[in-house]
Amino acid sequence: MKRNLYLNMQDRETALKNYLESLENVKPGRENIPVTESPGRLTAEAVFARWSSPSYNSCAMDGIAVISSHTKGASENSPLLLREGEDYLEADTGDRILPPYDAVIMAEDLIETEEGYQIIAPTHPFAHVRAVGEDIVAGEMVLPSCHEIRAVDVSVLLAAGVGRIDVVRKPVVGIIPTGDEMISFEEASGGADGPEDGRIVETNSRMFEGLVRENGGEARRYGIVPDSPELLEQALLRAADECDMVIINAGSSAGRDDYAVHVIRSIGEVLTHGVDIKPGKPVILGKVKERPVIGLPGYPVSAWLTFMEFAVPVMNRFLLRGEKQGERVRAKLTKTVMSGLKYEEYVRVKLGVVDGEMIAAPLSRGAGASMSLVKADGFCVIPKNSEGVMAHGEVEVRLLEKPEQIEKTLVVIGSHDIILDVLNDMMTEEHSGMRLSSTHVGSMSGLIALKRRETHLAPSHLLCGEDGSYNEAVIRQMFPGENIVLIKGVRRRQGFIVKKGNPLNIRSLADITPEVRYINRQKGAGTRVLFDYLLKKEGIPGTAVCGYENEAATHMSVAVAVKKDNADVGMGIYSCARALDLDFIDVAFEEYDFVTRAEYLDLPLVQEFLRVLKSPQFLRKLEELGGYTAEEIGEIRYVIT
Amino acid sequence: MKRNLYLNMQDRETALKNYLESLENVKPGRENIPVTESPGRLTAEAVFARWSSPSYNSCAMDGIAVISSHTKGASENSPLLLREGEDYLEADTGDRILPPYDAVIMAEDLIETEEGYQIIAPTHPFAHVRAVGEDIVAGEMVLPSCHEIRAVDVSVLLAAGVGRIDVVRKPVVGIIPTGDEMISFEEASGGADGPEDGRIVETNSRMFEGLVRENGGEARRYGIVPDSPELLEQALLRAADECDMVIINAGSSAGRDDYAVHVIRSIGEVLTHGVDIKPGKPVILGKVKERPVIGLPGYPVSAWLTFMEFAVPVMNRFLLRGEKQGERVRAKLTKTVMSGLKYEEYVRVKLGVVDGEMIAAPLSRGAGASMSLVKADGFCVIPKNSEGVMAHGEVEVRLLEKPEQIEKTLVVIGSHDIILDVLNDMMTEEHSGMRLSSTHVGSMSGLIALKRRETHLAPSHLLCGEDGSYNEAVIRQMFPGENIVLIKGVRRRQGFIVKKGNPLNIRSLADITPEVRYINRQKGAGTRVLFDYLLKKEGIPGTAVCGYENEAATHMSVAVAVKKDNADVGMGIYSCARALDLDFIDVAFEEYDFVTRAEYLDLPLVQEFLRVLKSPQFLRKLEELGGYTAEEIGEIRYVIT
Incomplete structure (x- = not known):
């Protein structure tokens, strides 16, 4: 195995500063x-x-042009009569005022008579005249x-x-995608399930293209270059001739096929290879033919982040622009974020305002989680030499979303169901400007967030062991003396999701033998609570289930694991099995409700949510999805605590 | 004289609400x-x-793919040896993970030996594997x-x-400019001084075109339509066929040639003619062939404002967008703004942060003052039934500029000199992101603003009657016990600006006889103080000077009044006379300094100002402008108060 060593792992700020200083020849055109x-x-x-x-003296109002000296002496007691041609001319806004006329009296101040207009006050030179050059x-x-x-x-x-x-002049930014495994979207899009296994659709160059434009540049995309130093060198030399700066993506890492750093060094200069940020470590800052050449990592989140942190400042050099700080807010984290001491870590968050306080819910942190970028409202930076930030601690968030949109966000933290996406879609399309932002942490964590006033709604389906009822018993236990309300949601079919045709013939928990690969949900998820309840009832320990430690965060993730044969069975809701054309074995018909505080019910955001929840359109949508009933939907239950 | 009566002067909100409700057929495409x-x-x-x-299980890190069950039992005390082909395969980020391999161990966690890799910890299924659908x-x-x-x-x-x-789909917005006096920029641009007298360059349609694009629409500009009901009808019918909505500009007022309201009514429907906002009263909200048709007033500021208030909400209907509120801030007004009871009044303001407080300096309020729109950072709305807002009172400002830019604004309130524009230009171009925002209210009002901590700098050239010295005496009087600093600026030639060749042969104040038309400056301007000082010395009362009440707000405005024969003479600085190729009679060599508080000297904004002020580039610029000397420029004088 032959891998690159990182030339010099630098800190972000130093690396950028040194790089910009080295780009003396980079000047705006x-x-x-x-x-x-x-x-x-x-x-x-x-x-x-x-x-x-204006280029001439012009009439500023509709009225008459007068010779101001002719208006002297006019008063309420002795109105003055002005005669057309002698004392005045009709004039509309924009008309020329030529000597001897030197002022305008507004139509409103004129008394019309048969001989002309009467006025009851004198005027002065340039009154209601737009003087030349005004x-x-x-x-x-x-x-x-x-x-x-x-x-x-x-x-x-x-x-x-x-x-x-x-x-x-807009800087021309060349974009060179690389990698043997990459294929273009056009090549891949024939397949119904995506590219063939082992191939990856090259999408970063399209993101860079958009980011270049958003930041004031002109993008020039080149074809995908295979993992060959010779071909990369050719492509790079050409791009350096044709562009003001060049982005190579990826091959900037230390893998066996990552040639970028060698190629840049052989025909130019490498100033930095590797920076201490996460995600985004494998960055190359170099020069070829005195043009800036930047190698960026391949994971979408790393690619985006390092583009913003390194390519944009270089673009700003071409654009006569100072560094933009971007807007920042202080926010309260909903859950603990641990971070390594060695890296500056960028954590994407969703934002909303609950009880007047800005709340930040951390999103999935993987460098490959591009959906987390789509969903992020901002990101907070955990500095180097920090072990992280505790839940409910304050962080500074750099905004990606407009503050006005954040204020119109219904915060929903708790259990996952695909109907949350549908509800968000229906809220956004109703001209209200409002949206629903959901974070999936499981029912119990959602209730804790509500307890701490960090969410408006906590979707929950917690089975209360003793009586088989849902939600109310847990709420009574967690919120003694508080005014909590249950907004009744849906009843949904919960069960085992298995492959089409159910090849392992799974009919109940008893069929999940140690040979059957199970996919579990994360701790605190109501679905996991249900599975554990079933196991306990049968006296089976979790360790006896193959894959018990293998966790997925949503029902859809469970379904796709079964679909793609990473597991044989998992527990989830019917609608997700149906969406992926899988088979389903009913286990429970559970109540998925929205828990909130009574005082939040009057918020416009919650009112709009209730309107959408009870709308015929939403009920129709539930039928389409399948596996739901909604007899009590939108009913308000005050929980006696 | 035949003029339209306003059909119904409605309040803005009601007019807009009724109009939007009437547009049932307006739906997004x-x-x-x-x-x-x-x-x-x-x-x-x-x-x-x-x-x-990902569409397949892939390697998430550079390292080796392993069979997780083969790693059991590895520990620091008893490292486990893995053999290639039996226990592992080399794998880089993105490589496929195929059975029996089910996990990845990072390169960093491997100990290389001759027989293979040693590991000191076991792994589990899917470790460092990006599962399909992750x-x-x-x-x-x-x-x-x-x-x-x-x-x-x-x-x-x-x-x-x-x-x-x-x-x-982007709504297509038709734009029909109208007016006999209008000519296109292309027709006018032959003339060195602009269009011939009586003609106005039609520029609003270009602004609307830009605003349509900024707000997500597609603009279609039509040719200028003369003041003819027949031609306007033809143009309107065509535009209603070709576009989703139509803007007519102007002809929406009540002048004799304002046909728009009649034409719309004859072939469609008029819902509103006239709204109670200022500027912007003459708005027409109508429909032709079920398409929205909006008549907007001709003055640039009115045109802009009414487009934003009426056309944008209609565009949003086509764009599935809720009403955008725009960002707002609370700010302290630097001077009293009076307002009529009958109108809702929109006042453009410049913004900056002084001593942690947001400061709003009102700009020129005329509907024709399009430069005030260029300069505005936002506007505050004085409600109906209010007589206005007193100086230092708080107002709510709708932002047009980014908050981060406002925080990087050096606030300068006081006396006018064209070097302020030059200093701003030099500050903005230096990558700092900072800017200088100057409001011209005269020296004395500037010092009052400094006194009230509403400006960083107060440019001042106040002649202190007794000893002929500048600035210091006034400061001592106004700021007893406060730490005030004088940043020495320029000495500049102040005098009488007269026509080229000095046809009236003016050599001194004595030559300004009652036949000579003078143009004065506003009260509180240092130049007016100087003129009054001269008058007093000669024992001449202001009333004896023809045009003493005729006020201009800047040196350039005085110069253009003389150039364009609205006056024969005015007092101003040499550089402005020279810029307009006028003659100049020296009267004084005055000191134009920047007054500030000692505590502001360390602000980065003031430091950057000092750097630019003392730069060779600025000194070169002073020479080009002419009429300045700068022996003491940038020197700091602590004033003993």
């Missing part, structure tokens, strides 16, 4: 474009008015350097006689 | 586009994964409806097998 095409671009230099605006003076600076042009600037520039301007 | 072209667009419906990702499960909802697609979503959609999606 400029181009001259029509003002009408300039919105979103940055001015390359200050822009000065060529013309004054808005813009020729020679005046209209926009400074480095100003991002908006629609409103366009009209002012044109009014000032400026038809073309110098803007900062 | 959808179109199917490639995912790679979808960033910035909104999903028309929820998007579900077609494929799982990131995305086929059938799972990837994005809800109404989600604005970002670069990161693109790669996830592709990984989930989704190559095309339904997005909300």
Whole structure:
């Protein structure tokens, strides 16, 4: 086995600072474009008015143009009569005011008579006249350097006689995807189940393309380069000629086929290989032909994060832009995040405001969890030399989502069901601007979050051992003296998910022999509580079940493990078995409810949730999904604690 | 004179609410586009994964694939030897894990020996294996409806097998400019001084075009329609056929040539003509062929504001979007804003943070002051039935600028000089992200703002009557016991600006006879103090000067008034006379300094200002402008108070 060693594992800040300092030749370019095409671009230099605006003395109101000296002496007691042609001319907004006329009286201040208009107050020179240059003076600076042009600037520039301007040229960012196992989406998309095993759809280059555009650059994607140093060198030399900077993805790691660092060093210079951030360690910062060349890791989350941390600052160099800090908020973590001492760790979080406090729920931390990026509202950075942050501790979060959207978020923490996605979809589409943000931690952890006022709703299906009832007994135990409410949800079919045709002929718990591979749910999940209840009833210890330690976080993950033969059986809800065309053995018909505080019921977010929950559209959707009944849906039960 | 009466002067909210309710047929359309072209667009419906990702069990780390059952019993005391082909295979990140291999051990945890690897701990099934569907499960909802697609979503959609999606169609917004006096920029741009007198360059349609795009629509601009009901009707019928909604601009007012309301009523329906906002009163909300048709006023500020308040909500109807509130902050007003009881008034403000408090400096309020829109960081709304807000009172400001930019703003309130524009330009271009925001209220008002901690710097050139010295005496009087500092600025030539060739042969104050038209500066301006000082010395009362009441707010405005023959003479600085190629008679060589508090000197914003002020580039710029000397520039003088 021959692997690269990381040249020098540097800390992020030092690595970036040294790199930027080494890029002396990286300077913004400029181009001259029509003002009408300039919105979103940055001015390359200050822009000065060529013309004054208005360019002549003009009437500012609808009314009459008068000679101000003719209006002297007018008063309520002795109104003055003005005659057309002698004392005044009719004038509308925008009309020229020419000598001897020098002022305007508004239509509203005129008394119409047969001989002309009467006025009851004198006026003075330039009254209601827009004097030449009142808005813009020729020679005046209209926009400074480095100003991002908006629609409103366009009209002012044109009014000032400026038809073309110098803007900062967009840097051309070359993107070179690499890897023998990669295939393009177009090649892969023939298959109904995705690419053939062992092949990966190359999607990062499309993300980079979008990020380059979002950050003001022009993207140039190259074809996928196989794992060959010669071919990578060719591609890199070409891209360095054609682009202002180049991204290589991936091959930046220390694997046997990771050639990027060698190739860059052989035809250029490597300043950094490896930085102490997680995810994102295998970053290469180098130069080829004096162009910045950056090698980024392949996992989607690492790729995104390192692009933002290293490629964007280099792009900003081409764009005359200072480093953007991005908006930050303080938030309370809903669960403990452990972190290694050696790395600065970036944790994606979902955000919402509960009881006036910003709440951050950590998302899946794997570098490959690209869905966590889609769902993230921001991320917090756990510094090096910290072991992590305890649950309910405060963290600083860099925002990815708009603060106004975060305030319109119904926070839902607890048990998972695919109906949560459906409810979110229905809330977002109703013009309300509201959304539902759910984090799946299991029923019990959801109730703890509600206890700590860290969630609006806690979806729960906790079987209370003694009487076979759901939820109420647990709530009474956990919330003594508090006003807790159960919003009745659905009854759902819970059972064993098995392969199509049930090849192992599983009919009950007794059929899950040690040869049968089980896939379990995480601790605290109601489904796991149910499975443990069944095991206990039969007197079977967990250790006797093959795969008891193998955990999945959602019903869908259980179903896909069975579908793809990572397990033979798992416990989950009927709708997920059906969604993946699997067989299902009924075990229980359980109550999946939403627990909340009585005081939250009046919140617009909760009201909107209730409206959607009880809507005919949602009931129709439940039928489509299958495995649900909804006799009591939306009913409010005050729990006597 | 025949003028329209406003049909019904409605309040903004009611007018908009009724209008939106009447637009039942306005529904979002959808179109199917490639995912790679979808960033910035909104999903028309929820998007579900077609494929799982990863699509096979894959190696999550560089290392070896092992059979987990073969690793049992390994410990530090008794390391276990694994043999290639029997117990393990080499595996890098992304490689397939095929039975019987079911787990991965990281390279870091291996001890290399000649026979194979030693391990000191056992592993378990699926350790460091990315199980199929770990990131995305086929059938799972990837994005809800109404989600604005970002670069990161693109790669996830592709990984989930989704190559095309339904997005909300961009509404096509027709824009019809009208008016006999209007000419296009292209027609006008031949003239060096702008369009010929009486003609106005039509720029609003270009602003609307930009605003339509910024708000997610597709703009279709039509040619300028003259003031003819027949031609307007033709244009409107065509646009209603070709577009989803139509903007007419202007002709929405009550002037003699304002036909829009009649035309819309004759071929459609008018719901509202006139709303109680200022600026922006003459708004028409109507329908033609069931398409929304909106008439907007012609003044740039009114046009912008009414577009945002009426056209954007209608566009949002087509875009499946809820009403966006926009971000708001509380701020302290630097000066009193009076407002009529009959209107809701929108006041543009510049913002900055001084001593931890958000400060709002009101900008010029005229509907024609389009530069005030360019300069505005936000606007506050003075409600109906309010007489206004007193200086130092708190207002709510709707933001137009990013909060992070506002925090990086050096607030400068006081006397005007064009070097302030130059200093701002130099601060913005230096990658610092900082800017200088100046409000021109005259020296004295600037010092009052500093006194109240509403500005970082107060540029001042106050002549202290008795000894002919500048600034220090006034500061001692105003700031007893406070630590005030004078940052020495420039000495500048102040004098009479007259026409090229000085046709009236003005050499001193004595030549400004009652026949000579003077243009004055506003009260509190240092230049006016100087003029009054000269008048007093000669024993001339202000009333004896023709045009003494005629006020301009900046040196450039004085110069343009002389240039364009609205006045014969005014007092101002040499650089402005020179910029407009006018003649100049020296009167004084005055000291233009920056007053600040000692405690502000260490602020990064003030430090950056000092750096720019003392830079060779700025000194070079002063030479180019002319009329300045800078012997003491940047020197710090502690004023003993």
